[in-house]
Amino acid sequence: MTEYAIDIANVTKRFADHTAVRDLALRVPTGSVYGLLGPNGAGKTTTIRMILNIIAPDSGKIHIFGRPSNDPHLTQRLGYLPEERGLYRKMQVRRVLKFLAELKGVRGSDADKRIDEWLERLSLKTPEKDWGLAKIDELSRGMQQKVQFIGTLLHDPDLVILDEPFSGLDPINAQALKDTVIELKHRGKTVIFSTHLMDNAERLCDSVCIIARGEKVLDGTVTGVKEEHGLRNVALAIEGDGASGVADILRDTSLVRRADDSNRFFEIELVPGADPQVLLRRIIESGASVQRFEMIQPSLHQIFLQKVANTVRPEERAAWAHVEEGMSGHG
Amino acid sequence: MAKLWAIIKREYLERVRSKWFLIATFFGPIFFSAIIIVPAWLASRSKATSDVYNTIILDATEAGFGQRLAVAIAGDSANRSRMPVVRVVSPAELTKAESTATREVMRKERTGYVVVNQQTMAGEAARYAGANATSMADMAQIKNAIRETILATRLQQVGLDSRKMKEITFIPLDFSTERITERGRAGSGMASVLFGFAIGFLLYMSIVVYGQTIMSGVLEEKTTRVAEVVMSSVPTDTLLAGKVLGVGAVGLTQQVIWIGLTYVMLKLRTPIMAKLGAPTMNFSLPDISLAAAILFLLFFLLGFIFYSSLYAAVGSSVNSESEARQAASPLMIMIVSTGVFIQPVLLNPTGTLAKVLSLIPISSPIIMPIRMAVTGVPPLELAGSLILLAIGCLAALWLASRIYRVGLLMYGKRPTMKEMAKWVSYAR
Secondary structure, eight states, rough: SEEEEEEEEEEEESSSSSSSEEEEEEEEETOOOOEEOTTSSSSSSHHHHHHHTTSSEEEEEEEEEEEEOGGGGGGEEEEEEEEEEEOOSSSSSSHHHHHHHHHHOOHHHHHHHOOOOOOHTTEEEEEEEESSGSGGGSSHHHHHHHHHHHHHHHOOOOOEEESSSSTTTHHHHHHHHHHHHHHHTTTTTTEEEEEEOHHHHHHHHHHEEEETTEEEEEEEEEHHHHHHTTTOEEEEEEETHHHHHHHHHHTOOTTTEEEEEEEEEEEEEEEETTTHHHHHHHHHTTEEEEEEEEEOOOOHHHHHHHHHHHHHHHHHHHTTOOOOOOSSOOO | OOHHHHHHHHHHHHHHHHHHHHHHHHHHHHHHHHHHHHHHHHHHHHTTTGGGGGEEEEEEESSSHHHHHHHHSSSSTGGGOOOEEEEOOGGGGHHHHHHHHHHHHHHSOOEEEEOOOHHHHTTTOOEEEETTTOHHOOOHHHHHHHHHHHHHHHHHHTTHHHHHHHHHEEEEEEEEOEEEEEEEEEEEEEHHHHHHHHHHHHHHHHHHHHHHHHHHHHHHHHHHEEEEEEHHTTHHHHHHHHHHHHHHHHHHHHHHHHHHHHHHHHHHHHHHHHHOOOOOOOOOOOOOOOOHHHHHHHHHHHHHHHHHHHHHHHHHHOHHHHHHHHHHHHHHHHHHHHHHTTTHHOTTTTHHHHHHHHHSSSTHHHHHHHHHHSOOOOHHHHHHHHHHHHHHHHHHHHHHHHHHHHTOOOOOOOOOHHHHHHHHHOOO
16 A cells, blocks of 8 residues: 555646646545645635546646556545535435446445445434435435435545535534544545534544645644644633623733634633733733633644634635634534 | 446436336327327217207208208118208298298207208209308218209109119229339328428427436536536546437437337227228328338437537536526527428428538438438438538537536536637646
8 A cells, every 4th residue: 555545746726717726735644534624715625626536637746546646447446525415316315326336336236235234334224214215305414415425435445535524414424424434544544524624623634734725834744733833822711701801801912912712712822922821810810710721732723723814815814704613513 | 338337327227217208108109199090080070060960951842852851961861860850841931931940040949951942953052051150061061961962863863763873972982192202102192291290300309308308417417416426436528428328228218119109009090090980091101111210210319419418518507407498598499490490391302401401410310311201312412411410429529528527517607608618628
């Protein structure tokens, strides 16, 4: 097995009026769980489509398991779950799955066996009811997501690419997805997922790459990235009514560079050289009842906001303010 | 190859399994043959309108003509209920009798009345007045009955008995027509025009119906994003080819079943018509050689590939059914304008219009088979038409595959023609 499942070298992709991906280079170690992070329109989907050979880069090279990405034999080893979900609505679940398996070169009898296993595993087939015989549009949304997930993994791919896999998942399916990702990793498979839910990425990924405006902002292992950004952050939790007084202190730009206010919980990035003790003293003086005051590594979310904010024009920053920390999909 | 097969299989099986396919395929020929049989049956029925029997005969001949006419109208002297009422009147009383009869018709007690007199006996004139005076079938029957009665009376006068008279006047003439072509006799002339029309109509409908089937199939894959999953497994050209071939095979299956069933229905037509009591028409099927049948299918297949690949391109470039209908209108215009020419071509299958239309790939898949059905087409023209159509197909496929692979991944605004032209130039 090659060292890198994916090796993207200096890849650029232009569309009519904009450059979707600019001089991108990244390497995904074989057997890792890799997060491709970035705001909407950052070039994640274009990158994924190039990895899958749906579109070709204008320049640069992409190698998958050491082979050029347009090698027709590669597709059998890749599994892809697109961001927007959908299947042939009028088709029977079992037939859809068999079709998807056949496209990946799985033989008919083999496919039937695997479909049964998966349907049972995700409880779409129980002694009472076999949803495999139903049509897609008779299924609930959650069940359709499961079917699509099965379709992605039916041919037992070595590299699984999940584009925004957590969007729209209910907590139970999100948990099932996480369990499966972990299991895939244990079996030596490589999993890439793109997301803007930093919380999920932080917990699941071995390595991440943050891209914005088609360019790489940073990449590396999650621990490495966090260490690089040092222990300059403070986690603060308060009790009672002191929040307004604290908010005033956090606006002091000589002390605080940025603060993420979640009402009773704050993640605070200090100005370089600022003394955290000064901050603690002032908060206590303000009368707030402090529950927690801890020097922490910054969360991926903070790093993301900080890094992405540095690379974009101010008018774009506002548009990205909605980037979620990932409150959904905790399971 | 296995992947192409998987796509063809899915397109084919999913469509053949659908209820609509079964309904259209098996009820289509029944419907078509009903179109042939029912009007003939109705026409034969309309001759026997009961209105004719509910009339009054005002007999001013003073020679018993009215009674004989009543029997002639009833068609059978034993059937008293079908016999019109006969009123023997003197010529002087006729006006009064007529006004009485008129009032009866106005009160809807009777349908109408026939006046027969000396002039009628002489074969010069007879009159009818009634509510059904506009019914051609009724009037024809009464008129025939009068003629028959006059003829019978005259023959009797020269001393012929009624049995002999029937023998002489019974002439069941069967007038059949047959066309002669370079290859010799080629079935009835009427049948060959009907056949040409049927072929043209069938090809026209199939291209419209299955072209749009492909379009909505592509659109479904795009809107549900299945296309992305499939595109990550197979090249777009394979996907497009699989769709066109799969749906084309569905169309071919339907046509073979249609042609087979129609053949059986036409064979059964005469017995069915006889059962219904309608007069039978001698109807010989055109003699179609195997080579011609293969050429028909070839034209269908090529025409289908030409239009369906363009329909697929349209389906990939839009985001909703309503957009698709709009965007497909140029294609629809191409097909419909061909349809408009079916009749002129049938009327003059060797004219310049027919020749030109059977060479242009837009219209040749429909027009050339029609010409082949109704007239002999020189082999050179056939070859030219096929070659041009094949080139047209390649061009359409090339254009379609380029629009298709870009369009499937483009969401949002519907592209302009200029943008689509740009897509064609994209590398990939």
